[in-house]
Amino acid sequence: KQEVTQIPAALSVPEGENLVLNCSFTDSAIYNLQWFRQDPGKGLTSLLLIQSSQREQTSGRLNASLDKSSGRSTLYIAASQPGDSATYLCAPTNQAGTALIFGKGTTLSVSS
């Protein structure tokens, strides 16, 4: 059974800092892994999708890496901005690829 852990649970940084969010998962037999952001009271916005055969994926100031064999993924945010404040969720698939398994998220607060 896939279990996902995200560290840290919460993070507060001043604007402009580069930061890393960590995700670990117990079952390496995944199809892909998605990173989402969720703003308070809102839905989920997909940030990046990494296929199981890929090592990393980039979108703007975001870079996500995947080490499937060790069950780890990181989300790197460059030059953080107050608008980045949100909860970031890591979600690898289950073994059958039929569902995403979510961590509890990292709540990020970027101060100006």
Add this chain to the structure above:
Amino acid sequence: DTAVSQTPKYLVTQMGNDKSIKCEQNLGHDTMYWYKQDSKKFLKIMFSYNNKELIINETVPNRFSPKSPDKAHLNLHINSLELGDSAVYFCASSQVAAYEQYFGPGTRLTVT
């Protein structure tokens, strides 16, 4: 254009009632999902449908029944609502299983 939409956005009802939440996607995707986010913000898969066929059901009480009239719709019907059903319910879709998932805005269900 909204890719994945849900109605209603908010639903307040009493214990014992039966209610439905509707979900529609205009992405032409083959697979749709329902997730539940509890009071601790933890997201968990409930169902997924692929071409009108249920492919997973993660220990959800049989009071919950997904109904898919066509490929673009996956509605969630809940019988005999209980206090513990209070949560935010998210609909999602993907081109096929194990592809990138896109989420709706969520339906906040409150059972009193």
